[in-house]
Amino acid sequence: MRILLIQYQMLxxxxxxTIIADQLKITYPNAHLDYLIVAHAQALVENHPAIDGLIKVSKSDFEKINFIISLSRKLKQNKYNLLIDAYGKNNSALLSFLSGVKRRIGYKKWFSDIAYTDAIKNKPDTNIYKTGAALGSRMLLTVPVTNDVQWHLTPKIYLTENEHKEGKDWLLNSGIDPKKPLTMISVLGSSEIKTLPYTAMAKVLDEFVSQTKSQLLFNYIPNQKKAAVAIFNSCSPATQELIFIDAFAPSIRGFLKVLYHCDSIIGNEGGAINMGKALDVPSFTIFSPWINKSSWNVGEDGKKHISVHLKDYKPELYKYTALKKMKSKSIELYQQFDAELVFEDLKKFIEINY
Incomplete structure (x- = not known):
């Protein structure tokens, strides 16, 4: 049996x-499973035991109809028996339809009657997924092919023992002592509306360092360096002494090798936090005021993984408006997100994990 799983982006x-791939390999242990992803996400799925092959595409190509048509012709040659479209957008739906795969599973949308043979309503059972409903959404796509869905599955990243060593060597070469507390900081979100204001983040880091004396690594991409430095400059001198602002992993896989050795990851919700959880690293997550926390607070247990949201502290701000309608007010709402609000939850996290 041959299976194609599509989740084009984001990281x-x-x-x-990947939990879909895990379930499919449980259901069809002898199947060959290919995963279609954006090329730079390869680092996240290397060595994954449920994934046999990768089909890597670029963002610019995947948004072109001509490319989708050309790719569909190549996919037909692989003679897949089953296709699951976890991306669920127009371009992946078109690719699904043109692929020629006899059984195609995707989310129920306006195009689903044409694109898929099985259209699934994206409403995970909140009794199962009290946290991390994004996982439930994925697992629903496996319901048509098995009566034994493993609802407990969570994403995992697989590093080799040699990669563990490479991460430790990188720390030593960067002047970082792996024997002392070490924390990765998700210092910036993917955009301004997903980033705690710089001064508030600096106060959070000052409080964190005062309690842990932890060494800090900032996670950011090269074009965010100026913003990262601005947060560094807003921190107290005592905190600055423990921030290795120029210790920057050169690749996603390199970042994962380093993150593996951290005592925790804290900061803005996003891909880095999800990577930390997949490496079994404790996390303290600050959600953007307009993001639905229940969708992405995977594994939250109030101990190893804690997440906070402005709505937790000031529910009156959300009394009359749904979260998804607050996106345009995100910057305004962030001004209400005083750093001191999270200190009690942060202290609890520190007491358990440091």
Whole structure:
């Protein structure tokens, strides 16, 4: 049996959808499973035992109809028996339809009657997924092919023993002592509306360091360096002494090798936090005011994984408006997200994990 799983992007989604591959390999242990992803996400799925092959595409190509048509012709040659479209957008739906695969599973949308043979309503059971409903959404796509869905599955990243060593060597070469507390900081979100204001983040880091004396690594991409430095400059001198602002992993896989050795990851919700959880690293997550926390607070247990949201502290701000309608007010809402609000939850996290 041959299976194609599609989760074109984003990084967090590519990682999350690996649980579909895990379930499919449980259901069809002898199947060959290919995973279609954006090329730079390869680092997240290397060595994954449920994934046999990768079909890597670029963002610019996948958004072109001509490319989708050309790719569908190549996919037909692989003679897949089953296709699951976890991305669920127009381009992946078109690819699904043109692929020629006899059984195609995707989410119920306006195009689903044409694109898929099985259209699934995206409403995970909240009794099963009290946290991390994004996992439930993925697992629903496996319901048509098995009566034994493993609802407990969570994403995992697989590093080799040699990669563990490479991560430790990188720390030593960067002047970091792996024997002392070490924390990865998701210092910036993917955009301004997913990033705690710089001064508030600096206060959180000052409080964190005062309690842990932990060494800090900032996670950011090269074009965010100026913003990362601005947060560094807003921190107290005592905190600055423990921040290795220039210790920057050169690749996603390199970042994972380093993250593996951290005592925790804290900061803005996003791909880095999801990667930490997939490496079994404790996490303290600050959600953007407009993001639905219950969708992405995977594994939250109030101990190893804690997440906070402005709505937790100031529910009156959300009294009359649904979360999804607050996106345009995100920057305004962030001004209400005083750093001191999270200190009690942060202290609880520190007491358990440091």
């Amino acid at each position: 967090g989604d590519v990682l999350t959808s």
